[in-house]
Amino acid sequence: MPGEYNMRIVSIVSQKGGAGKTTIAVNLAVAALACGAKGTIIDIDPQATASNWGDRRQAEFPPVVSAQAARLPQILKQVDKAAWVFIDTPPAVSNTTMAAVKVADIVLVPSRAAIFDLDTLGATLDLVRMGQKEAAVVLNAVPHQGPGAEEARAVIAAHNTCIAPTCLGNRAAFQHAATMGLGVTEYEPNGKAALEIRDLFNWLQTL
Numbered sequence: 230m231p232g233e234y235n236m237r238i239v240s241i242v243s244q245k246g247g248a249g250k251t252t253i254a255v256n257l258a259v260a261a262l263a264c265g266a267k268g269t270i271i272d273i274d275p276q277a278t279a280s281n282w283g284d285r286r287q288a289e290f291p292p293v294v295s296a297q298a299a300r301l302p303q304i305l306k307q308v309d310k311a312a313w314v315f316i317d318t319p320p321a322v323s324n325t326t327m328a329a330v331k332v333a334d335i336v337l338v339p340s341r342a343a344i345f346d347l348d349t350l351g352a353t354l355d356l357v358r359m360g361q362k363e364a365a366v367v368l369n370a371v372p373h374q375g376p377g378a379e380e381a382r383a384v385i386a387a388h389n390t391c392i393a394p395t396c397l398g399n400r401a402a403f404q405h406a407a408t409m410g411l412g413v414t415e416y417e418p419n420g421k422a423a424l425e426i427r428d429l430f431n432w433l434q435t436l
C-alpha cells in the first residue's frame with residue numbers, strides 16, 4: 230500500500246559499497262519508465278554516482294534529484310507526481326540511510342552472494358528493523374557458475390528476511406549501460422540483464 234505520499238517509494242540501502250544500490254536504482258527507474266510509469270531517482274549519496282549517471286544520460290527522464298537526506302520529506306512533496314521514487318543511498322548504516330528507510334514503502338537491500346558481503350547484511354537489516362520497516366534482499370552480480378546463489382539464500386534465510394525472487398546475474402551489460410547513462414533495458418532490451426530487471430520491477434509492482 231502506498232504510504233504518506235501518493236506514490237511508491239523504494240529505498241535501496243546496504244552498508245557495503247559495490248553491492249549494486251546505484252545499479253538497481255537507475256535500472257528500476259528506467260524499467261518503470263518503459264512501463265509508462267513516471268519514476269524519479271533521488272540521490273542522497275554524497276558520491277553522487279546516480280546523479281553522474283543522469284548527467285551522462287541524453288534523456289530528460291527519469292529525472293535524478295540530488296538531495297541531502299535531511300531534505301527528503303520536502304523533496305518527496307515536490308516529486309509527488311511520480312508513481313515510483315527510487316532513493317539511492319551511501320554505503321553506510323547512518324542517519325542518512327535511516328532517513329531513506331523512514332520514508333520508504335519498500336526497502337531493497339542488494340547484496341552480492343560472496344560471504345564478505347553477506348557478513349555485513351546483519352547491520353543493514355538491523356537498521357531497517359530499527360526504522361520499523363521490512364527489507365527484501367536482492368542478490369546481485371551472482372556468478373554464472375557455482376553454488377553462489379543457493380548458499381547465499383541459506384545465509385539470508387537465517388536472517389528471517391524476504392529475498393526477491395529474481396537475482397541479478399554478474400553481467401557486463403550493467404556496466405556498459407551505466408557508462409552510457411542507460412538502463413540495461415535500453416542498452417540490450419533482449420539481453421538477460423534486461424529480463425532480470427523487468428522481472429524485478431514486475432515483482433515490486435506486486436508488493
Ligand SMILES: Nc1ncnc2c1ncn2[C@@H]1O[C@H](COP(=O)(O)OP(=O)(O)O)[C@@H](O)[C@H]1O
Nearest residue numbers: 246247248249250251252370398399400403404
Ligand atoms: N549485476 C551486476 N553485474 C555486473 N556488474 C555489476 C552488477 N551490479 C553492479 N555492478 C557493477 O559493480 C560496481 C558497483 O555497483 P554500484 O551499483 O555502484 O554499487 P553501490 O551503489 O552499492 O556502491 C559498478 O561498477 C557496477 O557497474
Ligand SMILES: [Mg+2]
Nearest residue numbers: 250251274278
Ligand atoms: Mg552507489
